[in-house]
Amino acid sequence: MVPNEVEAERLRATRLADAVVIADARSPLGLSQAVAAAGGPADLTVVCVDVPGCEQPAILSTAQGGTVIFFSMATNFAAAALGAEGLAADVTMLVGNGYVPGHAAYALDLLRADADVRAMFEARLSE
Structure with missing residues (x-):
């Protein structure tokens, strides 16, 4: 949504x-x-x-x-x-609650590994 x-x-x-x-x-x-x-x-x-x-x-x-x-x-x-x-x-x-051990590394790995996730972030950051 x-x-x-x-x-x-x-x-x-x-x-x-x-x-x-x-x-x-x-x-x-x-x-x-x-x-x-x-x-x-x-x-x-x-x-x-x-x-x-x-x-x-x-x-x-x-x-x-x-x-x-x-x-x-x-x-x-x-x-x-x-x-x-x-x-x-x-x-x-x-x-x-926002905290899970290793969450920051997981988030960065996801951003690096998945082109679609990266594209969504890049689109928002370019605004």
């Missing part, structure tokens, strides 16, 4: 995604409808955005029995937990 056509075109030019959805990650119905139109709901949703208010949209876009990984400092974890309950969503919610 990306917020605009510019990002969508960048992602479509790679092998990094099977489907590309343009939507506002803060819009519960907008995101869930866009994900459904692309074949969703998703079995796995990873929230790694830097804007608040993405908890319920992520939960609504995730299949019953699926998993949502909240990996964003903008996440309101109380809103996520209460939102899932209020939506009667049977999803597993995980919280990433």
Whole structure:
């Protein structure tokens, strides 16, 4: 999921995604409808955005029995937990803390080894 056509075109030019959805990650119905139109709901949703208010949209876009990984400092974890309950969503919610031993070396190795990942970073850095 990306917020605009510019990002969508960048992602479509790679092998990094099977489907590309343009939507506002803060819009519960907008995101869930866009994900459904692309074949969703998703079995796995990873929230790694830097804007608040993405908890319920992520939960609504995730299949019953699926998993949502909240990996964003903008996440309101109380809103996520209460939102899932209020939506009667049977999803597993995980919280990433940003630290895994060897994560920096892994990230650099991925950037060096995968031309598509490198191209995405280079496109953003050239702006």
